[in-house]
Amino acid sequence: MSYFGKNIRKIRNVKKLSQQAFAELFELKRGTLGAYEEERSEPRIETIIKIANHFSITIDDLLTKELTVNKLLKFKDDLALQGSFHKEKFTAIPCITPKTEADYALYYDKPHFIEDLPKLHLPVHPDKKYRAYLISNLEMTNNDKTYCPKDVIIGEKIEPNDFTKIDNSTLVIALVHGKVLFRKFYYSASKIILRATNTNIEDIEVESDEIKEMWHVCYTFFRRLPENNNNEIEQKLNFLEQEFMKLKEKF
Known part of the structure; x- marks a missing residue:
């Protein structure tokens, strides 16, 4: 025995x-x-x-x-x-990788599949739902200061009822049309627009019910040390993007 x-x-x-x-x-x-x-x-x-x-x-x-x-x-x-010190336990965050991306599109709602994904352990709120994504393309890249392959982004779950309530230009991870996309989010004329930073990539325009899952990006891990960007300029550009979308809705 x-x-x-x-x-x-x-x-x-x-x-x-x-x-x-x-x-x-x-x-x-x-x-x-x-x-x-x-x-x-x-x-x-x-x-x-x-x-x-x-x-x-x-x-x-x-x-x-x-x-x-x-x-x-x-x-x-x-x-x-066991009784002499406190052990801190970090939250385990499932990570979508290039090898699991195709299967994720099929089994994203299967708990056993999510459980088997690779995990990142981070000191974030344990009661919130997160998803990590390992970038594998240049869709959000227009120079060496933006998101590149091997960078990792972490998104917090957005419930379907809140899809149209988030701010324009928010970075999101979205599962739509059988693909996992990392894009900027815009809402215009009852349509959701997912836009890449790379201007050679066309916008994807969908109805909210076509999106299976969406996560707004709240953390980023770069493989390199990013240069200090001018935050004020970036904020102004984001503001101009939002104003442009508002003007587009009127005409």
Whole structure:
């Protein structure tokens, strides 16, 4: 009889780790970990070795003995320090990458698919919904100071009822027509316009119900150190863009 499932559940409880957190620590799916704990599945030897090494437990003890809490508290990896310091847990943000982008368009509303996306862990509000996007094209690039491939943007979820309430020129991640787009948002004459910075890319004009998801960009991570831009000039340009859209609506 193997005690593996019972022991890893006890380790989780001592470490105060959720199934999801423990699974991510060892590159497992949460459902797979659950199957181990419920003894519905046996782990691969590589997984056993990883867990044993991480907690400085012998493989023999992990598999053939029921570990006690007292014994676990003697192991390394700060198990004995649970009450002595505060552990901060960052929010895990699913990230859309070039390799997952096509599948995301199909399975964006499937929780198990979202759970399996790569994650960024950031100190942001845990109760809000975020999505990260790894840029892979030059659609929002017109010089070396703007968004380039390998930059990462983070968006906060916009509910469908609020699609037409956000400000013009807001940067958004939108899922529309089976594609994930990073664009500037405009609302004009009952139409949503998604505009690229690159002037060679045509605008995409859609009805609000054609957008499956939309996230307004609130954080950006550049692969390079950006130069100091003149914020005042940028604000004036954004203002002029909004005024132009208002004039367009009148004529």
